[in-house]
Amino acid sequence: MNTIDMLTAHTSVRQYTDKPVSLQDRTRILEAAFAASSSCFLQLVSIVRVTDAALRQTLFEASGSQPQVLSAPEFWVFCADYHRDQLVCENADLGWTEQLVTASLDVGICAQNAMAALESLGLGGCFIGGIRNHIEDVDQALGLPQNVVPLLGLAFGHPAYFNEVKPRLPQSVTVMENRYAEPEAAALADYDRVTGEYFASRRRNPRKETWSAGVEGTLKKERRPFVLDFLHSKGFALK
Numbered sequence: 151m152n153t154i155d156m157l158t159a160h161t162s163v164r165q166y167t168d169k170p171v172s173l174q175d176r177t178r179i180l181e182a183a184f185a186a187s188s189s190c191f192l193q194l195v196s197i198v199r200v201t202d203a204a205l206r207q208t209l210f211e212a213s214g215s216q217p218q219v220l221s222a223p224e225f226w227v228f229c230a231d232y233h234r235d236q237l238v239c240e241n242a243d244l245g246w247t248e249q250l251v252t253a254s255l256d257v258g259i260c261a262q263n264a265m266a267a268l269e270s271l272g273l274g275g276c277f278i279g280g281i282r283n284h285i286e287d288v289d290q291a292l293g294l295p296q297n298v299v300p301l302l303g304l305a306f307g308h309p310a311y312f313n314e315v316k317p318r319l320p321q322s323v324t325v326m327e328n329r330y331a332e333p334e335a336a337a338l339a340d341y342d343r344v345t346g347e348y349f350a351s352r353r354r355n356p357r358k359e360t361w362s363a364g365v366e367g368t369l370k371k372e373r374r375p376f377v378l379d380f381l382h383s384k385g386f387a388l389k
């Protein structure tokens with residue numbers, strides 16, 4: 151499959167066979183992940199591979215008991231890491247909010263490289279932002295030092311089930327030329343129709359749902375209000 155066909159066929163995979171991911175595949179995925187661009191070449195990402203069963207159970211509970219956190223042959227935690235850079239620059243001026251943005255971008259880009267790499271090897275994965283449900287527990291369980299925070303989990307393995315590809319927003323509302331353009335209400339309404347059909351007709355877990363109903367369900371609720379204090383306690387976003 152060519153790269154673009156592979157990327158556009160992406161679906162999150164949440165069920166895996168028992169077959170382990172080979173060392174060779176893991177090595178290739180890590181090489182691809184760390185080949186990603188890095189802001190100012192600071193290389194602000196660390197990945198903690200969680201192999202210890204008790205630790206995996208802790209992360210499962212911290213993530214809101216998402217089954218794939220326990221069942222995936224591989225579970226990696228992507229961390230924003232200024233600790234390593236501080237070791238080589240003792241007087242680093244850390245704590246800027248911009249530095250959190252920078253590291254979050256490095257983490258996201260690195261993690262997506264890992265996802266693309268594992269999919270290219272016929273594996274399937276699912277990001278787990280749920281680790282931030284109890285971010286402090288994850289932080290402690292992984293023994294992360296000051297200036298390192300866990301941002302994203304990645305569960306992956308050999309796929310046991312593929313979801314149908316989820317239709318994305320039309321480019322008429324996500325792509326603009328020169329200036330910001332308000333989305334056409336008709337395009338959003340049509341996308342609700344498309345996603346409504348997707349959710350109603352998919353083989354597993356069909357339900358009456360639309361994209362905008364999902365947005366409403368997510369954005370009307372308080373969102374991990376403890377994260378700011380946690381970030382401050384780790385030395386992030388202080389100024």
Ligand SMILES: Cc1cc2nc3c(=O)[nH]c(=O)nc-3n(C[C@H](O)[C@H](O)[C@H](O)COP(=O)(O)O)c2cc1C
Binds near residue numbers: 279313
């Ligand atoms: C940063 C991030 C965090 C995510 N966290 C979770 C998660 O905790 N649990 C989960 O099942 N899926 C999670 N996902 C997967 C999204 O739900 C999924 O990408 C989205 O519904 C689109 O579906 P698709 O990936 O199958 O196309 C996450 C995705 C991203 C990018």
